[in-house]
């Protein structure tokens with residue numbers, strides 16, 4: 001198969017003295033979507049946040065093991081986190097638009113990357129809002145504050161903001177947890193679309209969603225990777241008993 | 253009441269009563285009003301405390317304003333406009349007018365015999381005849397003389413002059429306003445950038461270790477008594493600045509303003525730092541995840557989100573700078589001149605009140621005008637705060653998307 005985007009090997013992670021990840025091995029392939037599933041507190045977010053080094057912001061955390069992006073170790077001293085985050089975008093579990101206008105929310109990332117012409121901005125903002133299935137709802141009020149949008153609209157705005165800068169990888173932490181079924185369906189559709197351009201890693205608690213949108217699925221339990229395989233295999237014929245219990249809903 | 257509501261509603265099947273309670277019991281449970289004397293007392297207590305502080309402010313204002321009222325209403329006059337009267341003319345005057353003319357009370361007047369009265373009238377006529385200075389016929393306590401320039405005898409153009417103890421007391425308040433504004437302006441130009449920058453640094457960019465040292469250090473500045481800051485400015489700062497800039501008056505608005513700024517920095521820093529720290533971390537996380545550098549996040553995301561608080565900090569800094577007395581009294585030179593240059597000495601309203609109030613005649617024109625200055629100072633700070641509050645409100649509304 002083609003070269004992996006992320007190669008994770010024997011990754012251990014600590015919050016202070018508390019270990020949150022134990023010897024995790026995952027490979028993330030280009031133009032595919034990979035789902036992380038598992039019960040609450042099993043380390044899905046933690047692993048996701050290792051991929052763009054957002055965990056650096058938390059004090060007294062420690063990483064051991066290997067994470068490479070196209071062969072380059074992410075935690076090597078010469079890595080520029082800012083460049084890394086421009087290439088690996090992220091959508092958070094809780095929507096977090098800036099207290100600025102809808103337009104400026106998306107323009108912010110673009111401006112950071114040096115897009116300044118009014119036309120370019122407008123075009124790319126429209127394109128990303130369309131992709132995030134939000135354009136029709138906000139096209140007449142791009143200059144209104146994003147804080148006035150509904151929770152679900154805010155989350156789609158955050159998705160639009162993340163994809164506007166065209167990252168290579170998009171990390172999504174339960175992007176649909178605040179959305180209604182219609183918006184969720186749109187986002188799932190979007191994920192299918194985005195796969196053509198980006199590589200996607202998605203954390204979800206929704207088994208059907210994982211089954212629908214992902215090509216590979218990793219199941220975690222208590223900070224350990226239990227099983228990692230092609231999604232259809234995980235959901236139809238898992239090798240591990242725990243995985244089977246979890247995906248069929250028999251798991252506490 | 254909430255704690256007594258059936259738990260079932262929280263699970264989503266609202267309206268389904270638990271088996272032990274009928275629907276009517278439930279209804280009764282939520283409408284039954286319980287008295288909570290403790291809560292009631294605490295509430296009233298807090299209300300009384302906040303009310304008393306408002307009343308206090310009002311009382312202070314009323315007192316200061318009352319002392320200034322005669323000048324405000326234009327009832328005072330120190331003009332010497334009377335014509336000298338001969339004893340004959342004087343005796344024809346009604347008793348109250350005569351008493352006023354000589355400058356005694358009516359009852360005192362009644363106690364005088366004719367001879368004494370005659371002597372007093374002659375003395376008064378002599379005194380009035382001696383007044384050659386035409387300026388003395390001017391009521392220098394009128395609004396016009398207090399706020400508009402006047403060409404006094406011996407001056408070649410109209411000028412604003414504060415000379416309350418000269419032979420013709422001159423009470424023009426403009427130099428004092430200019431002095432206060434100049435010192436405040438220098439103080440804010442110095443302390444707003446420094447205070448806000450320090451707040452941004454400490455709240456956004458500094459490592460926790462650095463923060464733990466810098467934050468209390470700056471806040472400690474506010475504990476320095478202003479007389480010590482004034483002393484420092486007078487002895488050290490004035491010398492240093494004069495050696496650097498080579499200006500003529502050693503104590504001036506620059507020295508006073510910078511010393512004042514040192515007192516204002518902790519005020520601005522503390523409030524701005526609070527405002528910046530309370531910006532949700534999720535904003536900066538979102539920006540960082542887009543590949544923004546930490547300084548970009550601080551400047552482009554966190555600062556705009558904290559703008560209402562930072563602006564409020566500046567307003568408070570303005571109030572502190574306008575009201576501060578000891579530092580400017582010691583370090584700004586106290587010359588009441590009208591000049592735009594910050595390298596000239598200046599005399600602020602507060603320093604004037606502090607320096608002169610102890611020496612004025614109680615109830616006299618000078619006394620009342622000092623109270624007028626106090627009233628105006630109060631009004632300026634009040635209006636600034638009000639306008640500032642309105643701007644803060646609007647900024648907040650804009651952030652929240654209204």
Ligand SMILES: Nc1ncnc2c1ncn2[C@@H]1O[C@H](COP(=O)(O)OP(=O)(O)OP(=O)(O)O)[C@@H](O)[C@H]1O
Nearest residue numbers: 015018020038039040041042043044045046047058
């Ligand atoms: N900032 C933190 N400091 C200390 N411990 C943390 C922190 N964040 C997470 N943890 C711990 O690390 C473990 C993994 O947390 P993580 O957030 O990765 O779980 P998750 O799988 O994303 O859960 P959820 O599905 O509820 O979002 C948990 O036990 C959690 O308590």
Ligand SMILES: [Mg+2]
Nearest residue numbers: 044045093173
């Ligand atoms: Mg999580």
